[in-house]
Amino acid sequence: MEPSSVLEEIEMSMEAAIEHMGVEFGSVRTGKASPALVENVVVDVKSYGSKMKLRELAVITTPEPRQIMIQPYDASTVEDIDRGIREAQLGFNPVNEGKTLRLPIPELTEERRQEMVKRVKTISEDIKVRLRGCRKDGMDAGKKMKAENVLTEDSLRDFESDIQALTDKFVKAADAATAEKEAEVMTV
Structure with a gap:
C-alpha cells in the first residue's frame, strides 16, 4: 500500500x-419544475412484479416552468406511477390524463x-x-x-x-x- x-x-x-x-x-424543490424532483421515486410496478425508479419507466419533461410531465414507456404503468408519486409524499398531486401524468408544481x-x-x-x-x-x-x-x-x-x-x-x-x-x-x- x-x-x-x-x-x-x-x-x-x-x-x-x-x-x-x-x-x-x-431532488429538493425550489419552486421550479425539474425532472430531478421525481426521477428517483421508487414505483412498485404490479405488472412487472418489481420496484423501479421512475426515470426507468418514463420520459420526464418540464413543458412549463411550474409543471412536470411524465410519459410512461408502457401506458399500462400510468396507475402504478401515479400511486408511487402519491406514496412518496413529495407534495405533488398528479393529474392522470390516460397515457400521461401532469404534476403541477404548487407555489412554496x-x-x-x-x-x-x-x-x-x-x-x-x-x-x-x-x-x-x-x-x-x-x-x-x-x-x-x-x-x-x-x-x-x-x-x-x-x-x-x-x-x-x-x-x-x-x-x-x-x-x-x-x-x-x-x-x-x-x-x-
Missing part, C-alpha cells in the same frame, strides 16, 4: 460524496421553504458524516502503513495532515453548496 495511492482513493471517495450531495440537492409557502432548508441541512450533514468516515479510513490506513513500516513517525504525521487538508477542502465545498442551495430554496 502506497501513501499516494491511499490519498488518491480517499480523495475519490470524498469527490463521490460531494457528487452524491449534488444529486440529493437536485414560507413554512414549506423552511422544511426544505431543514432537508438541505440534513443532506449536508449526512455528506459531512461520509466525509469524516473517509477521513477515518485514511487515518486508519496511515496507522496500518506505519505498523508495516511503510511510513515513519514523521511521514505518518505528514500523511495525516494531508488527509485532514483533503477533509477540510471537501467540508468547505459541502458548506458552500449547502449555502447556495439554501439561498435558492428561500428565493421567492
Whole structure:
C-alpha cells in the first residue's frame, strides 16, 4: 500500500460524496419544475412484479416552468406511477390524463421553504458524516502503513495532515453548496 495511492482513493471517495450531495440537492424543490424532483421515486410496478425508479419507466419533461410531465414507456404503468408519486409524499398531486401524468408544481409557502432548508441541512450533514468516515479510513490506513513500516513517525504525521487538508477542502465545498442551495430554496 502506497501513501499516494491511499490519498488518491480517499480523495475519490470524498469527490463521490460531494457528487452524491449534488444529486440529493437536485431532488429538493425550489419552486421550479425539474425532472430531478421525481426521477428517483421508487414505483412498485404490479405488472412487472418489481420496484423501479421512475426515470426507468418514463420520459420526464418540464413543458412549463411550474409543471412536470411524465410519459410512461408502457401506458399500462400510468396507475402504478401515479400511486408511487402519491406514496412518496413529495407534495405533488398528479393529474392522470390516460397515457400521461401532469404534476403541477404548487407555489412554496414560507413554512414549506423552511422544511426544505431543514432537508438541505440534513443532506449536508449526512455528506459531512461520509466525509469524516473517509477521513477515518485514511487515518486508519496511515496507522496500518506505519505498523508495516511503510511510513515513519514523521511521514505518518505528514500523511495525516494531508488527509485532514483533503477533509477540510471537501467540508468547505459541502458548506458552500449547502449555502447556495439554501439561498435558492428561500428565493421567492
